[in-house]
Amino acid sequence: MRSGTGTGTGTGGGERTEAVTGHGMRIDIEDLRVSYAGRCVVAGVRLMAAPGEIAGVVGPNGSGKSTVLRTVYRHLTPEAGRVLLAGEDIRAMPPSRTARHIAALPQERGGDFELTVHEVVAMGRTPYKRAFAGDDRADRETVARALADVGLAEHGGRRFSALSGGERQRALLARAFAQAPDVLVLDEPTNHLDVRHQVELLNLLRGRACTTLVSLHDLNAAASVCDRLHVLSAGTVVASGTPREVLTPELLAEVFGVRAAVVDHPLTGDPLIAVDQRAGAGAGAGAGTGADAGAGAVAGPGS
Amino acid sequence: MASVEEKGKKGKKEEKGEKGEKGEAVGQAPGWEAEGQVSRRGVERGGGDEGQRGGRARATWLALGLLVALLTALTTAVALGASDIAPAEVWSVVFRRLGGEPPRPGTDDLIVWQLRVPRALLAALVGAGLGLVGTATQALVRNPLADPYLLGISNGASLGAVAAIVLGAGTLAGAGGTFGLGGGVGLPLAAFAGALASFALVWTLARRGGGFAPLRLVLAGVGVGQFLAGFTSYLVLQAGDEQQTRGVLFWLMGSLGGATWGTLLLPAVAVPAGLLVLQARARALNALTMGDETAASVGVDVVRLRRLLFVVTSLLTGVLVSVSGAVAFVGLMVPHLCRLIVGGDHRRLLPLAALTGAFLLVVVDIACRTAMDGQELPVGVVTALIGAPVLLYVLDRRLGAGSGSGAGA
Numbered sequence: 001m002r003s004g005t006g007t008g009t010g011t012g013g014g015e016r017t018e019a020v021t022g023h024g025m026r027i028d029i030e031d032l033r034v035s036y037a038g039r040c041v042v043a044g045v046r047l048m049a050a051p052g053e054i055a056g057v058v059g060p061n062g063s064g065k066s067t068v069l070r071t072v073y074r075h076l077t078p079e080a081g082r083v084l085l086a087g088e089d090i091r092a093m094p095p096s097r098t099a100r101h102i103a104a105l106p107q108e109r110g111g112d113f114e115l116t117v118h119e120v121v122a123m124g125r126t127p128y129k130r131a132f133a134g135d136d137r138a139d140r141e142t143v144a145r146a147l148a149d150v151g152l153a154e155h156g157g158r159r160f161s162a163l164s165g166g167e168r169q170r171a172l173l174a175r176a177f178a179q180a181p182d183v184l185v186l187d188e189p190t191n192h193l194d195v196r197h198q199v200e201l202l203n204l205l206r207g208r209a210c211t212t213l214v215s216l217h218d219l220n221a222a223a224s225v226c227d228r229l230h231v232l233s234a235g236t237v238v239a240s241g242t243p244r245e246v247l248t249p250e251l252l253a254e255v256f257g258v259r260a261a262v263v264d265h266p267l268t269g270d271p272l273i274a275v276d277q278r279a280g281a282g283a284g285a286g287a288g289t290g291a292d293a294g295a296g297a298v299a300g301p302g303s
Numbered sequence: 304m305a306s307v308e309e310k311g312k313k314g315k316k317e318e319k320g321e322k323g324e325k326g327e328a329v330g331q332a333p334g335w336e337a338e339g340q341v342s343r344r345g346v347e348r349g350g351g352d353e354g355q356r357g358g359r360a361r362a363t364w365l366a367l368g369l370l371v372a373l374l375t376a377l378t379t380a381v382a383l384g385a386s387d388i389a390p391a392e393v394w395s396v397v398f399r400r401l402g403g404e405p406p407r408p409g410t411d412d413l414i415v416w417q418l419r420v421p422r423a424l425l426a427a428l429v430g431a432g433l434g435l436v437g438t439a440t441q442a443l444v445r446n447p448l449a450d451p452y453l454l455g456i457s458n459g460a461s462l463g464a465v466a467a468i469v470l471g472a473g474t475l476a477g478a479g480g481t482f483g484l485g486g487g488v489g490l491p492l493a494a495f496a497g498a499l500a501s502f503a504l505v506w507t508l509a510r511r512g513g514g515f516a517p518l519r520l521v522l523a524g525v526g527v528g529q530f531l532a533g534f535t536s537y538l539v540l541q542a543g544d545e546q547q548t549r550g551v552l553f554w555l556m557g558s559l560g561g562a563t564w565g566t567l568l569l570p571a572v573a574v575p576a577g578l579l580v581l582q583a584r585a586r587a588l589n590a591l592t593m594g595d596e597t598a599a600s601v602g603v604d605v606v607r608l609r610r611l612l613f614v615v616t617s618l619l620t621g622v623l624v625s626v627s628g629a630v631a632f633v634g635l636m637v638p639h640l641c642r643l644i645v646g647g648d649h650r651r652l653l654p655l656a657a658l659t660g661a662f663l664l665v666v667v668d669i670a671c672r673t674a675m676d677g678q679e680l681p682v683g684v685v686t687a688l689i690g691a692p693v694l695l696y697v698l699d700r701r702l703g704a705g706s707g708s709g710a711g712a
Contacts (some may be wrong), residue, residue, distance in 0.1 A: 028700035073304050075599040106596035113446045113592040113647035127602035134650075179601065269475025 023085040024052040024211030025101060025182040027072065032065050032081035041067045043235040044081070049228065054212040056222040056243075059232030060256055066107065069233070070186050072213060075103035085183065099127035103181035104193025105172050105189050107197060110160065117163065117171050118156035121146055146177035150204060166197040173204065186214040190221060211257075219256075223247055223272040230269040231255055244271050344468035362651040364645060370657040373427065376665040380416055380423035383673055388415060422562035426668040426682070427629045427661040428570040434641075434660025436579050436619045438652055441610040442588040446505070447642075448521050448697065450635035451620045455528025456502045457629035460537045460621045461555055463497020464490050468551075469542040495621030499528055522630025538665055557683020558669055564625050573622040578657055580615055584608065585649035592647065624696055630683045632690020633660055637698060645671065 042064040049055035051255045057065045058186075070076040072083050074095060082089045088178040090098045091116055103124065110120075124146065126189045127140045137142075147153050150170040153165075155299065163171060169189060184205070190198040198218070205212055217221040222229060223243040229237040231246055233255045239246045252260040259276040374575050380391045390410050396415040407410035433451075440449045440456075451457045467490050509520040537573070539551050554561065587608050590598040598605050637660045638652065645651045651666070663681065665688075671680040 070596065072595070073600040075596045075605075078388070094602075094605050095599070097604035099600065102600075104600035106594065108594035108596050110593040110597070111447070113442075113447065114642040115589065115592070115647040119589065119646065119648050120593065123586070123597070123601055124589055126586045129586055142369065176600075185600075226350060 009249060010230055014194075026051050026084075027055075027183055027211060027213060028082075028084040028087070029068065029072070029084040030082045030084065032068060032071060033079045034064075034071060034076055035079050039234055042071075042078075045232070045235070045237055047230040047237055047240060049211050049213050051211055053227040054214060054225055055221070055228045055230065056226030057213065057215040057230050057232060058217075058222050063134045063232040064235040065232055066187050069104070069185050069213065070106075072183075073102055073106070073183050074098060077104070091157050099179060100187060101181060102183045103176035104185040105169075105187065106178050107187045107191065109168070116156065116159050117152060117158050117160050118143065118147070120131045120160045120171055121156070121174045121178050121181060124175040124180075126181065126250050127283060146174040148236035149173045149177055149207075155260075166194075169193060169197075169201060169206075173201070177208075183208055184208065184212045184214075186212065188217060190216065190218060195301075219247060219273050220270075221251075223273065224265070224268060233302060241272055246271060247271050307624050327365065334621060339340060342454045346639065350692050352427060352712070362645045362655060366658060369655070369662055371667065373658060373662045376669070377423045377427060378664055380426065380665050380669050383417040383669060384414070384419060384657075385436075386411070386414070391666065412548035417563075421564050421567055422559055422668070423665060424567055425559050425562040425570070425626065426665045428567065428574050428663025429623050430637075430660035430662070431572060431621045431657040432574040432577065432628060432660070433633040433664070434637040434656035434658075435574065435653060436623070437660075438633065438638040438641075438649070439577075439581055439588070439612055439616050439655045441638055442591050442611060442649065443616065444509075444520055446520055447637070447639065448631070448694075449524075450632065451616065452629055452631045453520050453528075453635060454505050454618065455520060455526075455531060455696070456498050456505070456524075456620050457631075458531040458625055458639055459492040459501025459504075459533065460498040460529045460624035461629050462494040462501075462538075463495070464623070465538050465555075466497070467493035469538050484614075489623040491622050494625040495618050496622040497531075498624070500611065501531060501619040502613060504634050506613075523622060526630075537662040553681055554628045556681040557628040557686065558628070558681040559627055559671075560679070560681075561626065570626055572656070573619055577615055577619045578653060580611075580655050582612075582650070585653060588649040589647070628681070628683060630696065631687040632663060633686050635660075636657050637663060638692050639693070 002235050022169055029045055029047050032042055032045040033040065045064065045068055046057070047057070047068075055070060059065050067076065071078050072090075074090065077091075082091070084090070085098065085101055090102070119243050122135065122139070125135065125142065128139075139292055144153070144156075147156055150173050152167065152174060155171075160168070160171060163280060169192075173186075173189070176186075182191075186205070186271055189201055189205075193201060200295070202221060205214065206225060212228070216226075226243055229239075229241065229243050229246045231251065238255060239251055249260055252258055252262075252275075259279040261274045261276075263272050263274060264270075334550075378393055382388050382390050392411065393415060396412050397420065399418050399688055400406070400412070406416060437450045440451055440454065441447050443449075446453075452461075503522045505520070508523040508527070535555065536552075538540055539548055539555070543551065587598065587603045588604050590601050591605070591608065594607050598608070637656050641652055641655045641659055645655055657707050664686075667682050667685050671682050
């Protein structure tokens with residue numbers, strides 16, 4: 001299912017000196033604490049992603065998912081705790097070096113500065129370039145491949161701000177690919193996308209060989225795409241493991257406050273969460289398995 | 304990947320006919336296009352890699368063209384005036400002086416060399432500087448509406464300069480004529496301090512509550528700028544006699560009248576240095592226009608870059624204001640114009656903005672000196688007359704579209 005395309009690292013990174021694995025690097029987050037304006041948003045989070053796997057971060061709104069991810073791509077500085085890249089604290093590295101290993105798809109939409117899709121994707125080469133350095137052949141090839149990987153090969157010359165929501169998301173993903181990363185960090189990549197585009201985007205992730213840390217609202221998407229799930233609630237990790245281990249009716253009741261059943265997906269066999277949309281908030285008690293599924297609606301995006 | 308493309312081609316057929324846009328068929332997933340926003344106001348600059356090469360080639364040709372245009376404009380600026388001088392004579396004077404020959408008495412040597420050449424060069428330097436400052440400020444605040452004049456930074460620099468004159472020298476004597484080195488380095492330093500302080504204030508006001516709406520930033524800039532301008536006028540009016548007051552107010556509107564070889568020194572160092580410092584960070588500036596998170600994720604130390612940009616833009620604004628007063632809107636117009644032609648990549652944008660700004664201000668200054676018989680207009684008046692409509696157009700295009708662009712937080 002995860003036959004890598006082999007683009008993970010290596011090519012194009014002329015200035016890279018570190019050992020190149022091509023299979024992703026391990027990420028460990030240890031006892032992370034982050035505060036915004038005096039309010040503690042993340043209180044001692046500990047989670048990991050093994051090399052090459054897709055690790056999902058799920059949890060209700062405000063549980064600290066985005067905050068955790070932002071410390072991994074160094075937008076936020078943690079108050080305490082560490083983010084380890086293959087065992088090494090990223091804070092001890094220069095920002096450009098972390099960026100050669102860790103690429104991100106943040107939630108921000110970007111300003112309107114007349115950049116073309118190609119220019120946006122070429123930003124992914126920034127950590128490899130010295131001041132005044134132009135794009136060399138390897139850069140151009142990497143960017144072209146990244147564009148092709150997301151199906152935008154013919155759209156490099158278009159204005160980024162004129163793209164549709166789905167195209168934008170793919171272009172930003174291509175920018176992350178152009179960084180030739182070992183680790184991809186994606187913050188709600190399927191937000192604002194309709195179902196079909198969600199499926200296509202998640203399939204793009206399955207095709208990569210690098211380690212992926214992704215926050216998702218849609219629990220069924222998380223259950224089908226992730227090898228490992230970490231459930232966040234009020235700034236701490238309350239459960240970790242495979243989707244099947246983690247996504248139990250009890251946990252869904254306790255953390256998300258919904259009555260739900262977990263059944264096997266009739267087509268894929270992945271765990272499928274069927275939420276009882278009629279139950280009142282907090283009606284978690286008495287959630288069944290299998291048998292209740294018919295009465296509930298399937299958890300959708302933005303649930 | 305293949306699956307995306309394949310799916311793309313299938314559903315595409317129905318929509319394809321009515322769109323009738325050839326050359327963008329291959330590999331586009333249908334669903335993405337079905338959202339119906341394909342090139343809303345999108346001008347396509349060619350496809351893929353060719354598009355990039357096209358942009359670069361266009362930028363190179365434009366730069367060469369601008370260079371030629373700038374030289375022509377400079378020649379014209381020196382040739383035109385109270386007494387017109389033939390362009391050939393202009394260059395022969397310049398070459399003779401560069402060759403070390405003393406001026407010939409009874410000729411136009413002195414007019415050319417002591418009055419018109421410094422003034423034309425000052426116009427070019429100030430224009431180039433304003434183009435750079437505008438480009439950098441817009442990236443810094445991630446807002447294409449930003450410009451040192453609109454954000455009140457120029458007014459801060461003016462207040463600093465005037466305060467230095469009034470409080471430091473005690474009188475306004477001589478201020479109307481020779482700014483720049485008139486007050487040594489004290490004047491530009493005070494202008495820099497004023498620029499930095501007002502920029503920090505506007506930034507803090509606009510950033511309150513974490514958000515960063517474009518309109519909020521502009522309104523904060525206008526508010527702070529007007530307050531500072533009022534304070535500056537007060538200082539000027541209570542300190543000098545009528546004649547000097549008139550001179551200073553003229554300069555405040557943005558004037559190149561004080562140009563001498565001495566005035567040129569500071570901008571001749573600061574503007575090229577500014578270009579170098581910014582050009583070295585052109586990629587980081589690109590990333591910054593996408594947002595702080597994006598910039599951080601591609602390895603840009605956002606806090607450090609921002610601090611540097613604050614200092615560079617304030618320094619440049621301080622230097623420019625100390626030699627020419629607050630010239631309106633050039634910093635807003637020039638980057639906009641350049642972006643429309645060569646796109647938003649700062650590696651191309653910065654040098655072109657400098658060239659375009661230089662050309663624009665030299666031409667504007669020619670108009671200022673020749674529009675009225677026996678009297679000249681301050682350049683700032685003319686740039687305001689051109690710039691304000693451009694601002695209104697841009698506002699309409701951005702806010703009218705309801706995109707709220709640049710509001711990312």
